Amino acid sequence: MSQAEIKTVVTRVNVVRQRRIRVAMLIAALLVMGVTYYGGYQSGFDDRVPLVLDEAGLKARISKLETRLSVDAETVTRLRTELASKESKVGELERELVFYRDIMSSSEDVSSVKVRQPDMSWKFDSRELEYRAVVQRLAPGTQSYKGELRVELIDAQGRVLDASYSTTPTYTIGFKYFQRISGIITVPESFIPAELRFAITLTKPRKRTHEQVFAWQEPRAERSAENALSGSVGNR
Secondary structure: OOHHHOOOOOOOOOHHHHHHHHHHHHHHHHHHHHHHHHHHHHHHHHHHHHHHHHHHHHHHHHHHHHHHHHHHHHHHHHHHHHHHHHHHHHHHHHHHHHHHHHHHOOOOOOOOEEEOOOEEEEEOOOOEEEEEEEEEEOOOOOOOEEEEEEEEEEEOOOOEOOHHHEOOOEEEEEEOOEEEEEEEEEOOOOOOEEEEEEEEEEEEOOOEEEEEEEEEOOHHHOOOOOOOEEEEEEEO
16 A cells, blocks of 8 residues: 555544533433332332231230240249159158157067157357257057156256256156157357257156267357257166
């Protein structure tokens, strides 16, 4: 191709007009996006109305479930309380069974008796020792037992607390199978108890003296002396 055939084409570019076209296109695109978003939002809002209504239903259901859970918890608590009460009653029945087995146990000595482990409680404020005990027969038969029972509180030196501090220092006993006794001993500050002694003098069916001593271990460290007593038996 010769040099004469070469043509130069010059095109004018209007920069301002191009900028306006671009701005117009951008605005149009934004408008389209806005219309699309608005239409979708309206459609979504319409779709969410049933969800709001269902949320109210779910709240009501949750409330019912919480109420049922509360009722179930109360039922479980009540059942546990009843079970504990029945277990306690079973324990009492087992102890009574052992008690009556002792009564019906065989013993050649018709005058054999014993004092069961006493139930003790210690009141710090009033310094009162409350005891509950049972004296029972150990020989089979139907003969009656009569005599006297004396309750004494003894310190470590073997000194006996004066009977005036006890509500019932001496009991008249008369039973066929067993007899319950109870009393309160007010312990002065100067007296440190170490033992509780039960001395029985039988007049029927035979004359006999029977003694049981229960050692009181660390009385000041215990609020209840029920489990702080260990028994030792002596007959004469």
